[in-house]
Structure formats: C-alpha cells, structure tokens
Amino acid sequence: MQSLDFLPLYDQGILVLAALVLFTSFALLGQTRMFGLITVFAWQGGLLAATTALVAYSTGQRHLYVSAALTLGLKALFIPWMLKRFVIRLGIRHEVEVLGRHALVLIAGAALVVFSYYVALPIVRLSTLVTRNAIAVSLAIVLLSMLLMITRRQALSQVVGFMAIENGLFFAAVVSTFGMPMVVELGIAFDVLVAAVLFGVFFFQLRDTIDSLDVDRLSRLTENVD
C-alpha cells in the first residue's frame, strides 16, 4: 500500500477535504445551538461542493461541475437558509439542546469511525487508497449523522442529521465513483429539495398539534400499554 507522499496532489487534496467533512460531522455532533448546527451543516455542504469541483477538475467530467453547482446551491445555501428561516419563525433561535453524556457521544462517534474503517477494509484489494478511504469516511459520516438523529430530541436537529446522511452518501458517490449518472443526480437533488420543503410543512404541523418540536413528545402511538 502506497503512502501519502507518492500520491498526486489532487488526491492529497481530496483526502484533506475528506478529513474536513468528517470533522464537520463531529462538529455537528457536538454543536448544541440551532443556528450553530445549521451553519456547520452549511459548511459541510460547501466542502462537498468543493470536493465535487476538485474531482470534476481532475477527471475532467463535465457533468460533475453541474452537480457541484447543484450541491453548492442546494446544500450550502438554500437549505441552510430555509432552515434558518424556520428557526426564526418557530422562535427557537436561542434554544439550546441539553445533551446527556456529551463526551460519551463523541467517543461513540470515534468508535463508529473505527468501525466503518474496519468495514471498508476488504475493499482495499480492488481500489486505490483514495476511494477506499472515501468509502470509509462517507460510511462514517452516515453513521455519525444517524447518531446525531438518535441523540437529539429537537425535530430540527433530526432534520439536519437526515440531510447530513445525504451528504455522506453524496460524498461517497462523488469520490469513489466520480458521481452518479446525471438523471440520478437530478432525481436525488429533486428528492432532497422536496424533502426539505416537506420538513418545513411538518415543523408547523407539529407545532400546531403538539405545540413543540420535541420528538419525544410524539409517543401516542405505542404498543406496550400496561
């Protein structure tokens, strides 16, 4: 297995970006303020866009530029902006989520990274260093985002976690396979957009019905009653 300094420059660049994306998801895990959360999420989107652009540049695949633009517009700008508007309109701007066992969560996150590396190991045989790590990293991002959704009771933070999962997937798609076919890209982008809008609708439905965004209050429909 070849070591880092023999890699071409752009590979090194990608690895750096991968590390940064991974860092952002840790940051998400640690962030407790709504606004902070959304900002970090926006940064993650930006980094993704950068990665895509870099891959597009290095492989010279035109359509990747398009998806880079899409990512930037959607994940880095539009969705964060929309989420922030929700936060303001729902008046939870200054809400701080109290996290039980904060350190524990972060350690669990670290463990997850190791786990995903362990899972991705077998793929080494058939790929360059970069793609393997890419898969490991994106898997880590996915798992970390799920952890985020599990640890947060605030509906909005769950949405952020959900979107972050998509980011992880997107990262994998871009780095390991240089992007999906265009039609799929567009489809995914469309779905994400609609999802974001629908989430908005639901925030207000939630607030109207249970006048709070605390998902733990959603426990009417249960089976173990006795």
Place this chain on the structure above:
Amino acid sequence: MIGWLLALLQTLLFIASAPLLAGWIKRLKCGLENRAAPPVWQPYRDLARLFGKNVVVADTTSWLFRLAPYVIFGAAVLAASVVPLVATHLPTSAIADVIVLVAFFALARFFQALAALDAGTAFGGMGASREMTIASLAEPAMLLVVFTFAVTANTTNLSTAVDHTLGGGFVLRPSFIFIALALLMVAVAETGRIPVDNPATHLELTMIHEAMVLEYSGRHLALIEWANQTKLMIYGVLFVDLFIPWGIAYEISAANVAIGAAAVAAKLAFLGLVLAISETVMAKLRLFRVPGYLGFAFMLGFLGMLSHVILEVG
C-alpha cells in the same frame, strides 16, 4: 331339529327349576338362622299367586312400564337357553357366547331401570341410579373373568368351554382360583344379594333392586321375580359349567342326560349352601363401600389374568 327340541326342553327345565333354587337357598338360610323355614316350593306358590292377581299400574306411567317385564323375562329366558344345563352342544348355545350373555342381563337391567323411572317416584329413581352404578362397576370384573377363561380355553362359547375343561382333564390353574372367586363376588353383586343388596327389606337405605320394582304388581311383578330367580340360577350354572363341569351330558342319551341333571342339581345345591352361609355370616355393605367390594373382584380378575400370562403361558 331334534337338537332344537332338546334345547327347548332344557330351557324350559332351566326356568322351571329356577324358583326351586331360590327356595332352597331361602330354606338353608332359615335353617342357619334357626328360623322356621318355608317349604322349598314356596316361590312357586308366590309366583302363582302373583299371576293370579290382577294388575294395578301407576297412572303416571307409559307403555314402557308395561312392556318392560316381558322384555326382562324374555332376556332371562334367552340367556337360560344359551347356558348348558344338563347337556352341551345344543344348537341354542351357539346363539350367544358369554359376552352376549352378559349383554342380555344388561338389556334386562336397562329396561328394569327405565321402568323404575317411569312412574316418576323418588324410590324408583334411587333404585335405578344405584343399580346402574353397581352394574357398571361389576361389568369390568366380569369381563376380566370371561377374558381370562377365554384366553385359557381360547373360546367364549360356553359349550366349547365345557369341552375344554373336560377334555383337559382336571388341571389345577392358579388363574382359575382367582377368577372363580371373582365370578362369585360379581354374581352376588349382579343378583342383588347380601352383602351388596338385600332383597328381603324395604328400607330406603338398604334396597336397590326392590326399589325399582316397588310400583309393579300382579303378573308383571311375577315375571320380574321369576326372571331374577332365573338370573341367579344362570350365574350358578355358569360357575358350575366353567369350573366344575364334570358329569354334564356329552353325547345325548337318556342315561347321560339323567346323570347330567343329577350332577348339576347336586352342584347347585352345594353352591346354594355356600351362598346361604356367606349371606348369614356377612352383613350388608353401605352403598359407598360396594365400589371397594367390586374393586376387589376386579383386582382378583386382573390377578387371574396376570397369573395366566406369567405362570401358565410364560
């Protein structure tokens, strides 16, 4: 054809002599109890008197009440026709084997009990209930007796059984000792004698059979009594045939038949003595002690079966 005629004669002889046995036992008992005894033919007088009387029937009863005595008597006669009294291998003995014989008594009992319930009196119900209970407990014991014997002789047909015992000569079988005793106990229970029942009393607590016939009178009562005497005799003859058949007429001839008659008479007289003694020394059991009594009979029968399987066949 001659065979059928003989069979008919034997049957007639059988039922004709049944009251005699009853009278004989009665006489012996009185003797043992130092009482003045009625003559041996007293039962005939009673029957005649009853036949002479005219019938009073409870107005709550139905046709079944009046049909029952004939069915009971018919069953008794039929049973009598099956059992070899003085001669074996008469055609009638093929009509039924021992199991069917038992079933005849069951039939009679069935109608007896129904008739008892017909009037709707408390006594009738009581008698019927007790009779059916005891009978159903006696049945398995009886069957084991039959079973053991049948397995030994490989037949349930009485004539053949007699042949088997005769043909085998005198063999001392442990199983037979048990089942002979069992048969006696069952017979006592079935014919409603002490210690299971006491035909001589009309006390509510003691009577079983009598409670069933309370409502009967005249010829109906006569038929029932006669049927019972026949039943008693049948059990006696059954015992004799199975265990001590010697002397019975093997080929039909005047001499043989005479010998057979004499032999069976002697044997029955002796049995009657045994019965009389046992009835004098024993007291009547409480109703709910009877199951124990019959259970003992059953156990004897089962012991007989086991000793047959273990000791005699190996």
Place this chain on the structure above:
Amino acid sequence: MNALNLTLVLPAAGAVALGVVGDRPFAALVNVAVSAATLVASVALALGVLETGPATSPGRLLYIDAFNVYLVLLTAFVGLTTAIFSRPYMAHERERGRVGPRTMRLYHSMYQGFLFTMLLALTSNNLGVLWVALEAATLATVLLVSLYRTPEAVEAAWKYFILCGVGIAQALFGTVLLYFAQERLVGIAPSSALLWQEMYAAAGYLDPTVLVLAFAFLLIGYGTKVGLVPLHNWLPDAHSEGPTPMSAVLSGLLLNVALYAVVRVKMIVDGSLAAHSDQYNPQLAGHLLMGFGLLSFSVASLFLHRQHDVKRLFSYSSIEHMGLMTFAFGVGGPLATFGALLHMTVHSLTKSAIFVTVGHAAQIAGTQTMDHIRGLIRTQPSVGWGLLIATAAIAGFPPFGVFTSEFLLLTATMQSWPWLTVPLLIGLGVAFAGLFRHLQPMVYGEPTENMTAVRVNMTPVAVHLALVLWLGLAIPAFLAGWFDTATRLITGSGLL
C-alpha cells in the same frame, strides 16, 4: 407512444390534472377514470410482454419483463378498485368534516402521484431511478398520512417520514456501492453502469465483497419500506392514521414494490456470489432474507394479539405476510419463489379488500377502536360478511388463494429446511388466533347503539375476493405461465 410510456404518463398527467381540478365534485370521477385508463394501458403492456417477452424502452431507462409486468398490472388494478372505493368513502369523510377542499385536492393529486411513483419504481431499469422513485413514493404519501391533522396523524406521518427517509438513505448508499462495483468493470459506459440489465448480465464479474456490503445497506433500506422487523415501526402508525384508501394502497402495493426492489438486487448479488462461491456462501443473501422474514413473521403474529385499533391489526397482518414472502424469496428455489409471487398477488388483493371493508366498518361505528365495533352483520350484512370472509381468506383458509401460496411455501420449506416448518406452522396458528379473536366480536353479536349503516360500495371487495377465490381453486394457465417465467428469471429454473 407505446403502452409502457402510457402506463407511466397517464398517472403523472392525472396527478397534475387533479391538482388543477381541485375539489370539484367530479374530481373523484376523474381519479377513477385516470386509474381505469392506466389499467387499460397496463393490460395492453402485459399482453405485449406475454407475446414478445421482455422489452426495454428507447434509452433503456425502462425495462419490463414477466416479473415486474404482473406487478404493474396488479398495481394498476388495485389502484383502480381503491379509487372506486375512495369515492363514497372520501365523500363521507367530507360530510363528517374531517377533510376540507384543500386537502381533497391534495388527496386526489397525490393519489395519482403515488401510483406514478410506484409504477416508475417497478418499470425502471436504472437502480438509481428505482431509488428515486421509492423515495418519491414516501414523499407523495407522507402528507396523505397526516391528512387529518390530528396529533396522532401528524406523529405517524413524522415517524413515517424520518424512519423511511433514513432507511431509504441506506439504500442509496447501497446503490452507490453497486455502482462502484459495476463501474470498475472495463467496457461499461458510466451512464449505463447503473442499469439493472447490465448488472445482471455482468453479475458474475462483480466483486462479491462490495456486493455483500451493498446488499446489507439495500436490505436495510428497502427492508424498512417492506416493514421487516425491527425496522417496521413506522408501518402500523402510517397505515392506521391515514385515510383508509391510502392504507389499502400502502399495504397492498407499496410493500410489494419495496420487496420487488429487494428481490431485484438479490438477483444480482446471487449472481456474483455464485461466481465466487469459493470465498462466500452463495446463499448468503437468501439466508439474510430468511432470517428477517422469519423474525418479522413470528413477531408480527404475536403483535396481532394485543391490538385495539382495527387498522393497526391488519397492518400488522401485512407485516406478517411480507415476512412470509421475504422468507419465501430467501428460501429460493422454483417452488418457494412461485409461491412468493403468488402470495404477493393474493395478499395485495385480499389485504386491500380488507382495508376497504375495514374503512366502511370504521365509518359505520364512527371509530377505529375494535371494542366499539360490534355486530356488523346485523348493522350492515354486506360489510360484516365481507370482513369475515376476507379475513378468513387472509388467515389462509382454502379455497382462497392465500392458502395455495402458503401451501407451496410450506412444502418448499419442507423440502429444503424441514425443521423451519415448525415455527412457520406455529406462527400461522398464533396469527390466526390473533386475527379471529378480534374479528369475531366485531362481526357477530349485537351491535352497539351508536352504529349506523352508511353508503358503501362493496363491488371492489367482491371483485377482489372473487379473484382470490379463483386463484385458490385454479390458477389460470396464462397466469401460471407468467409466474413460471418470472420464477425462471429469478431462480433460473421453472416449474412447468
């Protein structure tokens, strides 16, 4: 404009049209008409496939073969009957004031949209598009689940949204991995790398490690939508809180489509594993399916015993049956697969019929709580008997088709895994008890005072049950041929 495109375009156009029509009185009729047209188109499509075999659309974006064409037909058919049922039903809801004009517009438009996404998912040749369609199916239905705006409804919708979203995201990761594996192969244009046809053809060369990994993610992802335990939690909520026509199509169709996706992927994985049987157990995918299937089946059959809401009851029964099918596909082999395909059909027919009757029953009693539904046979015999007989059918009593498929499944299991038949049979017994102990008081006995007969349309139920009965007594030759071809596609060997 061939039948295939028509089948897709019609509902899409219908969605738009109904969005325009809005809450006009004839909207429901338009809905029925569009569904009917779709059915006609899909029949034409089916006949085409019956004659000329598999077909791909220009651009190879769509692919249709015996396996998915009968599901398309089924979807179109149930879509139509449910649309017919939803006319009186939604009218009654409207009278009770549970829905308003805006929601009616949404409802009708989304109904068609939902049908479109499912048909797209079924016919798509591109696994990415398949994923997009399934995600879109969630998005299309999630607002319908919360249609009534009750706290429960919103809660159910939220759970549905989040859980299915997360699940489906895993599926996307799996898809990416598939793409990754396929894309390594030389001589495949990236644009066509995600085509199922291509992958299936090249399955032998794909790297098993990646594929197994991918399958794990896809199983979790699509399995969430199939409702496999322990990923099933959203299903009873979504089924019980949404309007009943939605429950009918969700239970009767969406689950099938998700299972269809799983099977399609399994076919590829099996191909790859079979080629690399030296390093991997070629049955791995099958065993995973069997495990999940058996777990879902047994757990769901236990859940049946503790229900209070009639629609929840039957959605758990859906989980149970999906578990059974998953198990069957896992067992593999022609007999089991044939049985599973048959079971897909009869289950969606019966289950949608049941939801139709249950919907009416709930309207009669004015509640979905089973303790308040009593003596339906007295109040409205047609509904009562419909429910009774449909439940008998779903419980697997002959002469209904469900029995036939379960019979095949059991015998297939008996041949390959004799000891697994024991838990299966126990589960069937438990499930039956769970269903009937709740059902009997609802249909029999004396009705409660607040029960009043309503305007119903039992034709869909009658038609469905008649079909199921037909399939139970004798499977028509052409259908058998179809199933057999599909079986041949999936397992490589047929029965007939």
Place this chain on the structure above:
Amino acid sequence: MNLALLAPALAIASTVMGLLVPRAGARGRFAVFGLLGLSGLAALGAGIDGLFAETPRLGQLPLGLPWLSWHLRLDPLSGFFLSLIGLVLVPVSLFGPGYTREFIHGRNAPAVLYVFTGLFVAGMQLVVLADDAFMFMVAWEVMSLASYFLVAFEHQHAANRRAAFLYLLMAHVGALAILLGFGVLAGLGGGFTFDAMRAAPQGIGWASIVFALALTGFGVKAGLVPVHAWLPEAHPAAPSHVSALMSGVMLKVAVYGFVRFAFDLLSVPHWGWGVAALLAGSVSALLGVLYALMQHDLKRLLAYHSVENIGIIFIGLGLSLLFTASGAPLLAALGLVAALYHTVNHALFKALLFLGAGAILHTSHERDMEHMGGLIHRMPHTALCFLVGCISISALPPFNGFVSEWLTFQTFLQVSLLESGALRAILPFAAALLALTGALAAACFVKVFGVVFLGLPRSRNVRHAREVDRGMRAAQACLACLCLLFGVFAVPVVDALAPIAKMLVGADLAHATARGWLWLTPVAPQVASYSAPLVLAGIALAGGIISLTRHRQRRVHPVRRASPWDCGFGGLGARMQYTATAFAMPIRRIFEPVWQIQEQVERTTSDAGGDDERATVIHYALHVDDRLWKLLYEPVARWIHWSARQATRIQTGRIRTYLIHSFLTLLVLLWLIT
C-alpha cells in the same frame, strides 16, 4: 365416478339455491333440502358402487395447482365413507325443512344456514374423494370453515361465539398438523398424489413422525382426549340437524383421514403406533363417558358421547394396527372391521339421537334435561325412536351398537397371539376399561331417557310440548329402523366391509360369515358365535308367549290405573323426582378425581312473618368442569399472551428508539457480513 361427483355438485347446487331464495318460504326450504337429499342419495349410490368395485375408480378435475390438478379416487374405503355420508344425509334432509321453519322469522337469515350446510356437505364428500394432498386439504378446510359458520349461526349468544372460535382455532391447528404430515410424506415421495406417497420409501423415523402428526391432526377433528375441548362446545351451539351431521358424519371423515394415513399412505405400521392409538382411544372412551354422565344439557351430553364412541373406534383401529405390525392379517382385518362397523353404527344412532334432541328443542325450546320429563306422553313417536337410539348406543343386543362392540371384544380376546408378554398382560386391562365404558354408557342413557321422557314434566314448556311434524318423524323413524337393521343383519354388513379389509390389511373375514346370514363367527365357529336374528326372535317369542297366555286373564280383569304407591308416601310431585344430577351422584362420588368439582350448599334463613314461621331456603350449586382446561389449554393461552406482551415492548412509540433499532440492525448486519 360421475355419480360420485354428482353428489358434491348437488350439494353445491343446494348452496346456490340457498343464496337464490333468501328468507325462503316453504318452497325454497324444500328445494334446498331436497337437493341435499338427492346429493345424499347420489353419495349413497356412488359409495356402494365404489365399495364393491374391483378396481378403484379414478378421475381428475381441472382445478388446483397448474402442475397438479385435483385427483379423485373412489376405492372401497372412500366408497364406504361416501355411502356413510349419504346414509346420514338423507334423513337429515328429511328433518331439515321442519326444523328450520322457525328460523324464518328468527333474526338470523336462514340463507346463511342453507348456504353453508351445502358447502359443508360438499366439503365432506370431496375429502373422501380426494386423491392428492392439495385437494384433500382444500376440501378439509372448506368443511371446517363451513361448519364454523354453522356453529356461529345463532351468534347472539356469547357462548356460541366462544364455541365457534374455539372450534375454528382447534380445527385450524389440526389442519396445520395434517398439512405438515402431508409435507413430510411428499418430501419422502416427491409428489402430492397419494400414489406417489404410497410408492415412497419410508424410514420408520419419518413414518412415525407422520403418524404422530396424523393422530394429532385427525384426533383434534375427531375429538380424541385431550384435544376434544371444542367438541362439547361446538355441537350444542349448532342447529340440531347440523349437529347430527357434525357428530354423525364429520367426525367420521376425520376417522377416514386417519385410516387413510395409517393404513394406506404409510406402508408398514409399527406396533408402537397401535399402542398409541389404543391408548388414545381408551382414554377418550372412558373420559368421554364419564364427562357425559355429568352433563345435564342434552346436546352437550350427546357431544361427549361422541368423544366416547370415537374412542371405541380408535381402540379397534389401534388393535388392527397392532396385529398388522405383528403379522396377523386376519385379526387385523377383524379389528378394522369392528372399528368401521362401529363407525357406521355411531353415525346412525348419534344422528338419530341428535335429531331427537333437535325435535325436543324444536317443540319445547329446552336443552336442559333438568327441565324435561314425561315427554313420552307428549311426543310418543320421538320417544320410541329415541329409545331405539339409547339402546343402540348402550351396546345392547340385538341393536347395532352391540355388534361392533362385541367384535371389538373378540379382537381383544385374540391378544394371546401377540408375542410381547407385556402387551398380553396390559391389553385385557384396556378391554376391561372398554367394558366399564359400555356399562357407564348404559347408565348414562338410562339417565337420559328416564329424565327426559319418563316421569313427570318438570317445566311448562315441556308440559305443553307437541309431537313434531311428519318429515321430522320420518327422519327419526328411518334412522331407528337402520339401527335395528344394522344390528340384526350383522353378517351382510361384515361381508360388505370385507373389500376394505382386503384392500388395507390384505385379508378379509370370509370365515366370519361362512355359516350363512344367521351366524356371525368372527374368529371361528367354536371360538365365538352370535346370531342377532335369533336373539331378536327369542326375546320376542319368550315375551310374546307369556303375554298371550295371560290374554284371557287380561280380558277378565283389565289393568287398573291408580296413582303411584311410592311406599305409601303420597302427593307425588315433579320436583320429588330424581334429577339428572341426582341420578349421576353415586358415580360422581366414586370417580371424584376425574372432574374438577365445585359443590356448595348455602342455606339462607329468612324470618318472614315472625319467629315461629321462619323458612329456610337451601340453595345447592354444582359445577363440574373439565380438568384438562387447567392442565392443557389455559397454560398455552397464558404463554402466548406472555410472549405477545414481551414482543410488543419493542414498539415503544419513541422515534429515537426506532432510530436506534435501525442503527443497531445496520451495525449488526455489517458486522455479520465482514
């Protein structure tokens, strides 16, 4: 074969007719039951034809699986059971129109009754005709489902609903066991046609599993102890003519299934199977009759007697298996014939008794024996037929029940030919139990007839009961005559059963009937012989002669009617009679441990009107319950509930828990595959 197919066709036709004429008046009713009767006749004809056909009649229907159309086969065995169905169906369809008249104005649509009766009958007929597992199961379950709807027909009573549910549940479980059995056989033989299964090489291990499954599955349907619980619940719940069909025929269809499995599909029996069947049979017989004795609901009582008689049938089958396994085909044939003979007998008298109970229910709306009495005066015709039924079921000569039981005893007597000493020692015990059963049955039916028909009426309804209409009387009379005929002409019947024995155990009873129609000699003339005709003649003769000799006297002083003597206690009243409970009391005392008995006496002293006259009211309550409920059924139910509660714990309702579920599932899965 066409005739055989005509039977179910007609039954289904009656179903359709029932659909077409909802709330049918007399005409529709007669049409429905007429078609049923025709179906019965067709079944009878086809069955007899199949019974004596040299080669089995084969056929196929274009139904079923694409690669396995419905195979039909009419061989002596199925022919026998088909004719049995017909034999009972004809009287029942005579009985039906009159009985169902009252349902027209009832709250339950009689159409339901007609429809499912037809399906029920068709199902039974198709079961015995089936020649492949799939068709068998379909017909079997149709039979169960249809009869379920019939049991639930009068669903306004909670008890009936409960009974129906229990029935369907147990039927389903049994069916699953049977299905599993078929699965194993098919796995061995690689085919679902019975031919393939017969041809299959069967290891003793798998074969025993199949046998156990068959015994369980068909045992549930037939009502063997301990899986009999549904039977005493369901039979009383159904309308009486349906109870007659269920008890008289459906249980026999279960027997058919068992015979088909144990003697036909499974090649070589193991002696252990025989013992198992024998054990199950004996226990069922004894417990059945003991439980029956404690009942005072007439139909419940009859239902428990079905348990008893099924037990007797299984005893015969068990003996037959035993002898087959130990290579004594002649005795095997004897046991089999005894069992089949008892099958048809039970069908006849049980149907007769249920119809009688139906007649009483129809005219007095009473099922509780404690409210009956004296009906022999009100409905003499029914009483006579019922009496015949009672005598037959109590196994008394010369009626039919006795012959089959006697044959069973004769089979028992041959156990000395078995090589195993243990069996030789134990089997007599079983025989003794059988004898006990028979005697108890007699006691029970003395109770039934005595309390129901004799004595004084115990309630108003019964006092004003009226005899039922012509059709219902004809049905009972027809069955009663059959009971007598099957009892008296035993030899032809045994002859008729010979082909089945020949087919299943490869031997028939030529010697049993060698001495002409008068003499039945099962093993050999010198071993045992029975001549029912002569018995009948003998009893008639003896009784007749006496009554004739008394003819003159009867003319001189006619019988005088007076109020009962009753030992001089006067003032006889209906409440002074022995009740059913009282009648069975001694037996209850003796066999106490068998039941779960709660008996309480509470005396309330109410001082009405001063101290001098205070009335003491004594209230006596007795509950006799089935111990098996506590021992077997309740634990199972409790276990299911417990595990259900455990399972539902995962559905917490909190979305984060759900997310954890999928998260962990993912991790576990990933960990598994790498």
